[in-house]
Amino acid sequence: MRILFMGSGDVAxxxxxxLVRQPDWEVVAVITQPDRPKGRNRRLCACPAKELAERxxxxxxxxxxxxxxxxxxxxxxxxxxxxxxxxYGQYISPKILKIPPLGAINIHPSLLPKYRGASPxxxxxxxxxxxxxxxxxxxxxxxxxxxIILQRNVLIDPEDTALTLTPRLAEIGADLLVDAxxxxxxxxxxxxxxxEVAVTTVYKLEKEDGRIDWQLPATVIHNRIRGFTPWPxxxxxxxxxxxxxxxxxxxxxxxxxAPGTVVACDAEGPVIATGSGMLRLLEVQPEGKKAxxxxxxxxxxxxxxxxxxx
Numbered sequence: 304m305r306i307l308f309m310g311s312g313d314v315a316x317x318x319x320x321x322l323v324r325q326p327d328w329e330v331v332a333v334i335t336q337p338d339r340p341k342g343r344n345r346r347l348c349a350c351p352a353k354e355l356a357e358r359x360x361x362x363x364x365x366x367x368x369x370x371x372x373x374x375x376x377x378x379x380x381x382x383x384x385x386x387x388x389x390x391y392g393q394y395i396s397p398k399i400l401k402i403p404p405l406g407a408i409n410i411h412p413s414l415l416p417k418y419r420g421a422s423p424x425x426x427x428x429x430x431x432x433x434x435x436x437x438x439x440x441x442x443x444x445x446x447x448x449x450x451i452i453l454q455r456n457v458l459i460d461p462e463d464t465a466l467t468l469t470p471r472l473a474e475i476g477a478d479l480l481v482d483a484x485x486x487x488x489x490x491x492x493x494x495x496x497x498x499e500v501a502v503t504t505v506y507k508l509e510k511e512d513g514r515i516d517w518q519l520p521a522t523v524i525h526n527r528i529r530g531f532t533p534w535p536x537x538x539x540x541x542x543x544x545x546x547x548x549x550x551x552x553x554x555x556x557x558x559x560x561a562p563g564t565v566v567a568c569d570a571e572g573p574v575i576a577t578g579s580g581m582l583r584l585l586e587v588q589p590e591g592k593k594a595x596x597x598x599x600x601x602x603x604x605x606x607x608x609x610x611x612x613x
Contacts, residue, residue, distance in 0.1 A: 414436040
């Protein structure tokens with residue numbers, strides 16, 4: 304099978320690694336994002352998928368707009384049997400989808416039709432879900448709406464954040480992709496239409512999504528911080544400036560003060576009142592400094608009960 308792979312970030316790499324190691328398949332090319340400036344020096348850097356492809360001597364294409372005629376012509380010239388998409392980051396036009404005789408399939412890190420869209424892992428955590436999964440589906444014109452080939456359920460650990468759950472789902476997705484491709488190759492792949500009544504959609508996260516709303520219940524804030532780690536993270540305003548919050552712990556009891564008020568400062572870190580319950584800040588990061596425990600933060604920032612956060 305001649306496979307054209309379209310993917311970009313770290314999360315796409317396990318799938319690409321599995322494909323290039325299959326002796327009876329050929330990855331004819333990798334289409335990925337152009338090099339982008341990074342770091343303080345704004346030096347052009349290749350994305351992880353491009354670096355991996357080059358290590359395996361797989362041809363790489365980096366169109367700024369994959370839907371342009373010259374890009375479509377380049378894909379046609381590759382004569383792929385199937386296209387595999389994993390966190391590519393561009394809209395794939397119907398003209399491209401019609402090129403491979405076996406179609407195009409995508410790895411999506413949720414149990415579709417739940418969490419269609421750009422941030423399914425983050426919102427599964429932010430909503431306090433105890434289970435998520437990976438779906439292999441056919442690519443359609445509507446985002447994440449194609450027929451399902453395979454799914455696998457994955458339990459979410461209470462300590463999981465997006466930083467820990469994402470690579471785990473990427474590895475599981477890579478295994479499931481190989482299974483799906485074997486079914487397609489043998490002509491045995493199912494096409495299960497999605498239940499449109501059960502569809503939920505999630506939007507691309509913005510920086511402001513990380514701002515902590517202390518009016519929310521402690522468990523909701525806790526789960527949003529889990530989901531938004533590492534980006535956009537959780538953050539709040541203090542009298543000394545912005546404070547990032549990386550790890551928290553809900554605390555039993557109902558405070559008698561307004562949400563956002565410091566209730567206690569003990570050996571485990573500060574405790575903050577919320578709209579329902581309280582939240583202990585276990586790991587924080589002041590502006591311009593490294594992350595530290597809530598206890599260490601209090602050593603240099605002597606908060607007092609009654610202080611307010613915004």
